[in-house]
Amino acid sequence: MLLSSWKKNLPLQLTLSRVYILPLILFFLFYNNFLNAILASTLFIIASITDYFDGYYARKWNLVSNLGKFLDPVTDKILVLGVLIYLNSMGFIDPFLVIILTLRDTFIGGIRAAAAADNIIIAAKSSGKWKTGMQMGSIPAIIVGKSYQQEIFTGFPQEVFHHLGQIGYIVLWFSTALSIISGIEYYSIYKNSKTHKT
Template sequence: MNLPNTITFSRIILIIPILWCMYQSIEVYQWWAWGLFLIASLTDWLDGYLARRLNQVTDLGKFLDPLTDKILVIAPLLVLIERQIIPAWGVFLILLREITIAGWRVNPQQKNVSGANLWGKFKTVTQIGAIALLLLPKYPWALSTGIIVFWLSVILTMVSGLIYLMPSSNQH
């Protein structure tokens, strides 16, 4: 396993302490969850950068990176549902898009399967931004702003999915 793939895999490992910290009642653990989530999110950029820079783009990385992104986003969203901070149906729309696009990408009848387009990248950034804001433990403005960014991410998630599935978007 090369360095970029190792970094990608570290994101999966970081999800465990993020979730553990989210379930602790002491505020310092909420800050740890927030910090670890930001570190894990930044490694998404780092592994892609290194893969391209070091010419280490692999099929494993192409598979593992988007899967890891989805796990990193969905895991804290599920805890936020449980805390009744965000509604399950909003997260369901995100999951629906992610499962649909993942299935579309592995469809053997797809002749030209592509990676994320610019809309997909915007979607991921807003999802990460919403989660980061909603994980902040002490700031009321972060909660209200996080809810707004969450709904923006739901909209971008649906738009990016529709654009990805449109026949003319095969170029991505």
């Protein structure tokens, strides 16, 4: 059965939507208040969910492509790092955390490029998947958690949002540790695969 044109383009557009949504998230973060924090977090969650559905529909409709395989992790990194860099500029997170994640993703990008040049396929590892999932859960918690600073919240609600932000921050650090582990795994797999090919 022939697929309609919109179906053929849907997986790729879902992948690219993470880049399209990022400016909107940053816009709401710029005008920092509770409502905008909710909107920014909601948009981030929607963008994160597309990471599942682009692959799902690509496999379901047999539309898996090299372009999609390349763009999927790239758009993930653009979304996550884009928001984290902005949160750092707002003083919400430690710059050291952003530096670690940026260096790790640059390192992994180099390994993937080298592996592709050597015709080596490195499958996604569970540590990398957990890392991504923890990032995509912790970032909205940090964004919303910081809303406790707004004047409209006092007493119990303020404490709830404060603790939510703290939990999100802890989870984000755990994801950073996992990112280092997954980076080591990727390098080990590439090194072993290259050794076996020679």
